[in-house]
Amino acid sequence: MNSNPVTIRLLVVDDYPVLRAGLRTIQEMDAAIKIVGEASTAGEALSLATQLRPDVVLLDIRLQNENGIQVCRSLKAAWPLLRVLFLTSYADEQLILSALEAGADGYLLKEKDTRRLVEAIREVARGGSVFDPQVTRRLAEAKAGGNLAPGTIGIGSLTPLERRLLAVVAQGKTNKEVGVALGRTTKTVST
Numbered sequence: 001m002n003s004n005p006v007t008i009r010l011l012v013v014d015d016y017p018v019l020r021a022g023l024r025t026i027q028e029m030d031a032a033i034k035i036v037g038e039a040s041t042a043g044e045a046l047s048l049a050t051q052l053r054p055d056v057v058l059l060d061i062r063l064q065n066e067n068g069i070q071v072c073r074s075l076k077a078a079w080p081l082l083r084v085l086f087l088t089s090y091a092d093e094q095l096i097l098s099a100l101e102a103g104a105d106g107y108l109l110k111e112k113d114t115r116r117l118v119e120a121i122r123e124v125a126r127g128g129s130v131f132d133p134q135v136t137r138r139l140a141e142a143k144a145g146g147n148l149a150p151g152t153i154g155i156g157s158l159t160p161l162e163r164r165l166l167a168v169v170a171q172g173k174t175n176k177e178v179g180v181a182l183g184r185t186t187k188t189v190s191t
Contacts, residue, residue: 008055010035011038014038015060026118032122033122040063042063046078049082053079054082057085058085060088061099068088068099069095083105085105086108093138108120
């Protein structure tokens with residue numbers, strides 16, 4: 001367990017009660033993370049975020065008949081400093097891009113182990129960004145194959161530094177590791 005006195009207040013938003021119950025083990029693995037609330041709908045998520053003021057929202061991209069991307073957009077509009085980490089089963093390129101455009105600070109697939117999820121929550125809470133290597137690989141492949149819709153973020157529009165950064169991120173590195181590799185601060189990498 002972590003003895004860090006700073007507590008990360010986490011709101012879990014997923015429409016499956018069994019998954020929410022399983023995610024409670026996060027608190028057992030890291031005492032610095034406290035789940036302050038659980039929501040299963042967009043309305044509950046927005047209401048609980050207002051009441052509880054979490055540091056990080058762990059959000060599924062699909063909530064029954066609702067859209068997690070819109071929830072992210074609404075959360076970021078109300079609280080720009082709130083950190084949103086998607087935890088989902090979907091590695092679809094357009095969903096990933098929509099999540100990024102909505103302001104997501106991270107995007108992990110549910111297949112990841114709990115230790116990796118704990119590390120991702122901590123990284124996002126520190127102001128970093130975390131993207132599953134499979135997600136970045138799929139985006140790179142889709143862009144290379146010309147399969148991204150017009151108007152989406154393109155590799156050609158990135159600066160040389162952003163391209164190098166993307167290449168290191170695609171290897172699954174944290175913001176701190178990317179900063180060391182590129183000789184930049186963690187804050188610069190996050191931005």
